[in-house]
Structures are given as structure tokens and as C-alpha cells.
Amino acid sequence: xxxxxxxxxxxxxxxxxSKAISTKNxxxxxxxxxxxxxxxxxxxxxxxxxxTIETYIxxxxxxxxxxxxxxxxxxxxxxxxxxxxxxxxxxxxxEVVDELKILIYTENSEFNLNGxxxxxxxxxxxxxxxxxxxxxxxxxxxxxxxTAFATSLDENKAILNxxxxxxxxxxxxxNATDSYRLARKIxxxxxxxxxxxxxxxxxxxxxEFTRIIDDSExxxxxxxxxxxxxxxxxxxxxxxxxxNGTYPNTSNLLPKESLVxxxxxxxxxxxxxxxxxxxTSDKDKNVVTLESNGKQVLMKSSSAEIGRVEExxxxxxxxxxxxxxxxxxxxxxxxxxxxxxxxVDLYFVGEIKPILLxxxxxxxxxxxxxxxxxx
Amino acid sequence: xxxxxxxxxxxxxxxxxSKAISTKNxxxxxxxxxxxxxxxxxxxxxxxxxxTIETYIxxxxxxxxxxxxxxxxxxxxxxxxxxxxxxxxxxxxxEVVDELKILIYTENSEFNLNGxxxxxxxxxxxxxxxxxxxxxxxxxxxxxxxTAFATSLDENKAILNxxxxxxxxxxxxxNATDSYRLARKIxxxxxxxxxxxxxxxxxxxxxEFTRIIDDSExxxxxxxxxxxxxxxxxxxxxxxxxxNGTYPNTSNLLPKESLVxxxxxxxxxxxxxxxxxxxTSDKDKNVVTLESNGKQVLMKSSSAEIGRVEExxxxxxxxxxxxxxxxxxxxxxxxxxxxxxxxVDLYFVGEIKPILLxxxxxxxxxxxxxxxxxx
Numbered sequence: 001x002x003x004x005x006x007x008x009x010x011x012x013x014x015x016x017x018s019k020a021i022s023t024k025n026x027x028x029x030x031x032x033x034x035x036x037x038x039x040x041x042x043x044x045x046x047x048x049x050x051x052t053i054e055t056y057i058x059x060x061x062x063x064x065x066x067x068x069x070x071x072x073x074x075x076x077x078x079x080x081x082x083x084x085x086x087x088x089x090x091x092x093x094x095e096v097v098d099e100l101k102i103l104i105y106t107e108n109s110e111f112n113l114n115g116x117x118x119x120x121x122x123x124x125x126x127x128x129x130x131x132x133x134x135x136x137x138x139x140x141x142x143x144x145x146x147t148a149f150a151t152s153l154d155e156n157k158a159i160l161n162x163x164x165x166x167x168x169x170x171x172x173x174x175n176a177t178d179s180y181r182l183a184r185k186i187x188x189x190x191x192x193x194x195x196x197x198x199x200x201x202x203x204x205x206x207x208e209f210t211r212i213i214d215d216s217e218x219x220x221x222x223x224x225x226x227x228x229x230x231x232x233x234x235x236x237x238x239x240x241x242x243x244n245g246t247y248p249n250t251s252n253l254l255p256k257e258s259l260v261x262x263x264x265x266x267x268x269x270x271x272x273x274x275x276x277x278x279x280t281s282d283k284d285k286n287v288v289t290l291e292s293n294g295k296q297v298l299m300k301s302s303s304a305e306i307g308r309v310e311e312x313x314x315x316x317x318x319x320x321x322x323x324x325x326x327x328x329x330x331x332x333x334x335x336x337x338x339x340x341x342x343x344v345d346l347y348f349v350g351e352i353k354p355i356l357l358x359x360x361x362x363x364x365x366x367x368x369x370x371x372x373x374x375x
Numbered sequence: 376x377x378x379x380x381x382x383x384x385x386x387x388x389x390x391x392x393s394k395a396i397s398t399k400n401x402x403x404x405x406x407x408x409x410x411x412x413x414x415x416x417x418x419x420x421x422x423x424x425x426x427t428i429e430t431y432i433x434x435x436x437x438x439x440x441x442x443x444x445x446x447x448x449x450x451x452x453x454x455x456x457x458x459x460x461x462x463x464x465x466x467x468x469x470e471v472v473d474e475l476k477i478l479i480y481t482e483n484s485e486f487n488l489n490g491x492x493x494x495x496x497x498x499x500x501x502x503x504x505x506x507x508x509x510x511x512x513x514x515x516x517x518x519x520x521x522t523a524f525a526t527s528l529d530e531n532k533a534i535l536n537x538x539x540x541x542x543x544x545x546x547x548x549x550n551a552t553d554s555y556r557l558a559r560k561i562x563x564x565x566x567x568x569x570x571x572x573x574x575x576x577x578x579x580x581x582x583e584f585t586r587i588i589d590d591s592e593x594x595x596x597x598x599x600x601x602x603x604x605x606x607x608x609x610x611x612x613x614x615x616x617x618x619n620g621t622y623p624n625t626s627n628l629l630p631k632e633s634l635v636x637x638x639x640x641x642x643x644x645x646x647x648x649x650x651x652x653x654x655t656s657d658k659d660k661n662v663v664t665l666e667s668n669g670k671q672v673l674m675k676s677s678s679a680e681i682g683r684v685e686e687x688x689x690x691x692x693x694x695x696x697x698x699x700x701x702x703x704x705x706x707x708x709x710x711x712x713x714x715x716x717x718x719v720d721l722y723f724v725g726e727i728k729p730i731l732l733x734x735x736x737x738x739x740x741x742x743x744x745x746x747x748x749x750x
Binding site for chain 2: 076079082083086087088101102108109110111112113114271274275278279305306307308309310311312313
């Protein structure tokens with residue numbers, strides 16, 4: 001392998017794949033990035049067994065020049081990234097000498113790294129499926145931003161560590177829950193899926209994918225298999241394992257009717273909940289109490305040692321029913337933040353029934369926050 | 376105590392004193408901020424026994440209004456800071472009711488906090504000395520930025536955890552060392568001190584002080600006592616304990632003459648050392664080797680497992696002597712970064728002798744980096 005490459009282009013590609021470099025170092029070769037150079041393109045691959053990221057740079061322009069020899073080698077990911085980032089030159093020369101020595105050099109700098117034979121790299125299939133769905137980067141980011149926060153971090157609830165993608169015809173329903181709240185986003189696909197699917201994608205992995213993609217008009221192709229999912233976007237392939245198991249049916253959690261609906265300005269309500277939670281503690285789930293009284297809502301919290309707080313707000317209600325209910329300020333604030341609208345309606349069914357959040361300005365999103373008994 | 380205060384003014388004062396709130400909570404009252412209101416001013420005090428910060432707000436303007444009752448009380452620091460930061464109102468009302476209940480209220484919000492009697496607060500003397508020295512905020516910040524990084528973090532070397540201030544007439548000599556390097560800054564005082572002093576100020580504390588002061592033309596008055604130091608600036612008093620013991624005499628470490636002097640552009644040299652250190656590890660003190668060869672300097676490092684690196688630079692030397700010496704890249708980079716000049720001269724005395732850094736553009740600063748034996 002011997003070639004010269006534009007620094008910025010290589011750095012961009014390394015930044016993308018390095019997100020999959022294994023930091024646990026159980027298998028040393030997975031701490032490396034696989035470089036594979038042909039006359040046509042340079043392909044970089046990294047994998048930690050949980051996700052695999054592959055990207056390529058085409059050779060038919062000014063970005064890769066002086067290709068003297070094709071070949072493959074594994075370069076230690078941490079070092080190559082640091083070296084390329086810190087070299088001041090526009091072009092960098094990379095050459096394999098003595099089979100497993102990698103020479104990275106510019107006018108004044110010369111790095112000589114120990115490489116690993118590509119034979120030691122695991123075979124990773126990044127095959128496409130005949131049937132796939134397509135989403136714009138903007139839509140996928142929106143799904144992730146509006147649901148991922150509600151997934152569980154508890155390793156004993158593996159199935160809840162992911163976001164559920166439930167595809168039926170041209171409807172994609174995404175669910176996330178940690179059993180104390182639920183986030184649901186419904187998206188209409190431009191082209192219906194040829195096969196219905198019900199899968200669970202590890203939340204951490206899909207969040208990582210949305211972080212490394214930009215916001216072009218181009219679509220992301222999503223290929224779904226039994227135990228893995230492959231996202232293809234521009235010159236990037238991002239593959240993740242799926243979580244095994246059956247995702248709980250969350251639809252029966254959504255109340256069909258409500259006793260009273262209260263209309264809130266999101267920013268105002270968020271700030272009130274934030275202030276009222278100052279005296280609460282994480283340990284006690286940041287419990288705050290909402291109490292409606294005619295056209296006024298009182299938000300309260302109290303702690304015997306610290307003190308108590310009360311805020312009042314004027315709101316719109318759809319009838320004269322009054323409600324008193326307690327919930328986690330943290331969960332309510334995260335649910336409120338997920339809306340990109342100005343206002344939100346809270347539907348109350350009763351003191352010990354889930355609170356439903358929906359906005360008439362955007363009906364694709366539903367948030368559910370479970371109440372907390374305070375007596 | 377009963378008054379109304381402009382939110383922004385109170386927040387600024389709370390931000391300053393809160394740096395001294397004890398987070399260890401050994402003595403509960405030290406987790407609080409002492410509020411003391413007279414007709415003339417509101418004084419806030421916080422202390423963690425290591426530092427004490429006091430600031431005041433004058434009542435003779437629009438900042439404090441409606442003073443109905445003077446008084447004193449201790450308010451829990453963490454909560455009052457959060458409450459004032461998050462209240463949206465321009466003015467905040469504060470009132471003590473039932474002796475130890477603190478009411479903090481605005482139009483829509485009402486906080487009711489449990490306070491602590493001021494009788495439980497320790498008596499802290501913030502007396503001034505007749506003899507003090509004066510420094511501009513700019514000069515004190517420069518001293519701290521150019522020396523504090525070289526102090527030791529090792530708790531077993533208590534005396535080296537501080538910055539040594541050695542005052543003799545109108546000369547202030549500041550030293551910091553962790554025994555592997557030395558930073559020395561010399562400042563000429565506008566007014567000579569009436570008494571010579573040789574003290575050690577805890578590095579963490581003086582760094583904290585420079586962070587909470589702005590950059591006005593006004594001078595900082597520095598009052599030195601046997602076991603404490605008081606900084607007075609604008610309406611702020613900042614007191615720190617001093618470290619007991621005799622600071623080592625570091626002057627004999629500075630070489631009087633050198634074998635060869637090499638002139639470097641600081642940014643260029645910094646970047647080369649940074650790149651050459653990529654393959655080194657913290658654990659091994661990031662050792663790199665400098666080798667001069669005529670008008671060229673080679674910087675090298677190597678690791679059996681990872682690989683090796685070599686960079687070359689063209690430099691100016693004062694004679695034909697060549698030198699080969701190894702040192703910690705981290706320490707060299709921190710020493711280089713402390714200069715605000717464009718270039719620096721490195722003076723070499725021998726392979727196992729300290730390297731002296733000085734700039735002809737600013738002779739007030741001296742850095743010393745000890746070499747590391749590599750064989």
C-alpha cells in the first residue's frame with residue numbers, strides 16, 4: 001500500500017469510523033482501523049462488534065494521488081487519528097514497508113507505526129437487503145431527539161435500552177420507554193415497506209449514527225435483518241446489532257379519553273417546573289405537584305429539611321374539572337423539551353393515571369409521563 | 376431582615392461568594408451564605424475554613440430598595456444560588472419570618488427556605504494590615520497563569536502545592552515547582568513593601584481568586600499575615616490560609632552559563648513537541664528526545680509496541696556545539712505555553728542538566744525543565 005492523500009479528507013473519514021473503535025481492547029485488532037486501498041478507492045473500516053462503521057474515499061480526483069501500490073493493513077486507531085489531526089501539511093504520504101510497518105510522512109515529519117495484518121481482522125458482512133426503507137437525515141435525527149432520552153439505562157431491562165421501530169406499510173412508529181414514561185413518534189414513509197418489521201435498535205448506537213451524519217437532501221437507506229440493521233448514507237455504512245426479544249405493547253398505555261385538558265406555553269411551563277424542582281432531589285425522583293384551581297395552575301414541591309416552593313400560572317382549560325397530580329420534574333422537562341412547537345396540551349385522566357402530552361401543531365409526537373404517588 | 380434587590384446584582388454577588396461554600400458539609404453552617412443587611416449595605420459571606428469570600432452591595436442606589444428591617448441569617452448556598460439564577464423577575468423580595476424562615480418571592484413564585492441562625496456562623500476576621508502591597512488584576516493574573524501549572528499536586532509535598540511569593544523591597548519574586556520543573560516570575564512593585572516577606576499561597580486558592588475578579592484599572596491590595604493572606608479588590612475581600620513551612624531555595628537550580636543556546640519560534644516548537652509526543656504515554660512521563668545537528672534540530676520518540684517518530688526543524692544556534700537531551704513533552708509544552716512572546720531561547724548546559732527557557736522579549740519570566748535520563 002502506497003499513496004498520498006489530502007489531510008482534511010482523511011481526517012474527516014477517520015473521525016467518522018473512529019466512533020466504532022473498541023476502547024475495551026478485548027480483541028487488540030479491533031482497536032485498529034482497517035485501511036484497504038484499490039485503484040478505485042480507499043476504504044476505512046472500524047468495528048467494536050456492537051457497531052461497524054465503514055466509509056470510502058474515491059481515487060478519481062485530487063483527494064488521493066500517487067497511488068503506487070494497492071493493499072490492506074490495520075493501523076492503530078487512536079494514533080493514526082491523532083497523527084493526522086496534528087500534522088500541519090495539506091497532503092500526507094502513507095506507505096507500508098517490510099509488510100507490517102506503516103510509514104506516515106510529510107516534509108518534516110516521519111511516523112513509523114507497527115501495523116497488524118489484515119488477515120487478523122474479523123470478516124464483517126455489510127450486505128444490503130432487497131427491501132429497505134428510506135428516511136431523510138432530518139427525519140431520523142428528529143425521531144432520535146424526540147425518543148432516545150426516554151429509553152432505559154438499566155442493563156437488566158435490555159429490551160428497553162433500545163428504540164422500537166415498528167413498520168407497517170408506509171407507517172413507521174417509534175417507541176421508547178423506561179417504564180416510567182413513553183415517547184412515541186409516528187412518521188409516514190414516502191414509499192411503503194414491502195415487509196412489516198418490529199425491531200429494537202440500541203439507543204446508544206442510533207444516537208451515534210445521527211451524530212456523524214450531516215443534513216443533506218440525500219436519503220438514508222435503512223436495511224433491516226434478523227439481528228442487525230444497516231444504515232447507508234452517502235459514502236458511509238453504519239451497521240448495528242439489534243436487541244433480541246419482543247418489545248412491550250405500549251399502545252394500551254395511552255389513555256383514550258381525559259377528564260381535563262390544560263393548554264401550556266412550553267417555555268413558560270418548562271421554566272416553572274425547573275424552578276419548582278430546585279428544592280427536590282434526584283434520589284427522590286424530583287417529585288413536584290401540579291394543582292389546578294379554576295384558570296390557575298399551582299406548581300409545588302417541599303422538603304422537610306430544605307423548605308417549600310409554590311409557583312402560579314394562568315392557563316387555558318377545556319372544562320371546570322380540577323386536578324391534583326404529582327410527577328417527576330426531570331421526566332416532565334425532558335418530555336416538554338422534545339416538542340419543537342410553542343405550546344402543548346396535557347391530558348389528565350386521574351391522579352394515578354398517566355399524563356399525556358400532545359401538541360395540536362404537530363400530531364406526530366406523543367409523550368406520556370407516569371404520575372408518582374406522594375402519600 | 377426584609378428588603379427588595381435587583382436580581383442581576385444579587386446573582387453576581389452570590390456567584391462570587393459561592394466559590395467558598397463548603398461542599399464537604401463537615402460543618403453544616405459552612406454550606407450556607409451569611410446575609411447581613413444594614414441600612415448601608417448588604418454583606419454576603421461564605422467560607423470553607425480554607426478560603427473566605429466576602430462581598431457587599433451598597434444600599435444608596437436602585438440596587439437594593441424597600442429596606443424594611445435590618446438583620447442577619449444564614450441561607451443554604453446551593454439553593455439560594457439556583458433560585459436567584461432561575462427567577463425571571465428583575466427584582467426579588469427577601470424576608471425573614473418566624474426568626475429562621477426565609478421567604479424569597481416575586482409576583483408568581485414563592486420560596487420558603489429553612490435558615491440557620493447567624494449565631495452559629497464562625498467568627499471570621501477579615502482585618503487589613505497596615506503594610507500591604509498592590510498589584511493590578513492584570514499582573515496578578517499573569518503571575519498565576521505563568522506559574523500555577525508548575526506547582527505540585529502531591530499532598531505529601533504540601534509546601535510545593537503553593538506559589539511562593541518572595542517580597543524584598545520593590546521586587547516580588549514568584550516561584551512554583553513540583554521538583555521536576557520550576558517557573559519563576561519577577562515583578563517590580565510600584566511601591567516598595569515596608570517589610571520583606573517570604574510566603575507560600577495555596578495554588579488552588581489564588582487561581583480561584585483570579586477567576587472571580589475582572590480586569591479594571593483598580594489595584595488589588597494584598598495584606599499578608601503570619602498564617603493568612605487577604606486580597607481586597609473593589610467590594611470584594613478574599614482571604615486564604617498560607618502554607619506553613621520554608622519554601623526551598625530554588626535560585627541555585629538556575630544555571631549561570633550554558634554550552635549552547637537555541638532560538639525557537641514558540642508555536643512551531645510547541646506543535647513539533649506535541650506531535651512527537653503522540654506515541655508516548657503519560658505513565659512514562661511522555662519522554663521525547665531533542666538532538667541538534669548543526670542548524671537542524673531533530674525531535675524523536677519511540678515505543679517498542681507502537682512505533683517511532685522523528686521531526687526536523689531549522690533553528691538558530693549561538694555556537695557549533697551539539698546537544699542530545701530527553702525531557703517530558705508535557706512539561707516542555709506547559710513551559711512554552713506560559714510565554715506570551717513569539718520566540719524563546721533554550722539554554723542547554725549538558726545532557727543531565729536542567730534546560731532553561733527565557734525570552735529576550737520579556738525577561739520577567741524564567742522556566743526550567745529537568746531532563747530525563749533515558750538509558
